[in-house]
Amino acid sequence: MTKIFKSDSKILYLSSKTSIQKSGKFDVILSPQFYWVKRVSLPVSSLSGAKRLAQSIYEGSLPEGDFSYEVSKVDDEFIIIAYDKNSISSIISEKFTQDAKVSGIYFAQNEFLDLQGCCGIDETNSLVNINSLIMQVPRVCTESKKEISFFLENKKLSKNKITLGSFEDSVISLKEFYFVAAAVFILFSSFVIDWVNYSSSLANLEDKRTQIITKNDLPQTSMQLNSIKDSLTKTYKTQKSIRDAVFGFSKLNLKKGEYIEHISASSKEMIVVIKVNDKNRENEIKQRLSKTFKIKSSIFNEKHLTIKIAS
């Protein structure tokens, strides 16, 4: 891959006599011998209007080919350039081989519009500006003192670059481009496949959730579900604490002469009444029960110890 952002092209005037370039990067100015140019007065004022008429202007005067047209305005008249992209492409591919690359292609008509008089382009030809039309004429017809190199030096190119489709400045070759495009496509496809798979799996999860609800005969809405969950959890805790209390009281180590008189367990409170031998036993029994239960209160009355625990 060549440098993408740096522009270091050399300006080259291209005529049929230009030698073949094998390396370097070029902005090419096409000699008038590669296109046709006419200066005409038309009954339209816009460039687009003139462009629509361009083909009819050249009707019958061009050789066979697929021509494109470029229009510019000089004073009240239009300069119409007719060019065949295919033949220009052929010339470019013929003149720029191996590592030589073309950054941009321009018409001499646009680039030398400000040419005063003429300039020699090679040993036999000159470029002249005749009534704003840039022509290539035999050198003998002109008295050129300046060579084209003088004009190309520090030449600032116009914005009238033409596109041929295949011989413009290639930052990557077609093969490299296909490789990059294939990589992008594979990456894109894998992302899309993953995205679709995850989205589809998400939908499956929703279905599975519905199946779980149906299978376990549970309500559909989360509000109903939470309500039933709270209710069942509360019931479970209460039932467990009632059973634990009865089991815990029945496992109390009582001394001879001591016995449980009454056990009462409900969701509201748990009470155990124990007949004990003396008051000292109150603390021992409470200590024992507090390992398993939270004692709310205790009353000792005539050897009867009443303990309330939290449910």
Added chain:
Amino acid sequence: MTQKRFILFVVLSLVLLLFVYIKKEGAKKEYLVQKVELLAFEKEAKELAVLKNKYKDKKTTARLISSLKRIKAPSKDFTKQDIRVLEFEKLDIRALNQLIKKIQNATFVITKLEIIRESDTDAKLRVEIKK
């Protein structure tokens, strides 16, 4: 391919890839979260189903009450609103232990349980069961 077109291609490709990647990652994250939530929900649903069957199965409650009555015929057996009350009197230690063990393992909903000493050898048990 020209520099401009190549840059355009690269930029568009990156934008497109970034868009699809963000969408994919979003869907992935959502899927993983939902999957974890579903597993938790499945576990919770099973627990709820067990609890629901445990406490709301009237047939099982009736069967368990019958099994209590087989240990000792209750002196009182009546229904007050939606509460079934069973009272067992003059229970010896063996019958009392059998009843307590049965009640402890039973899955019906007890609203109140009372055990009262009647004499040195006998006790009374009163259990209120939600129908």
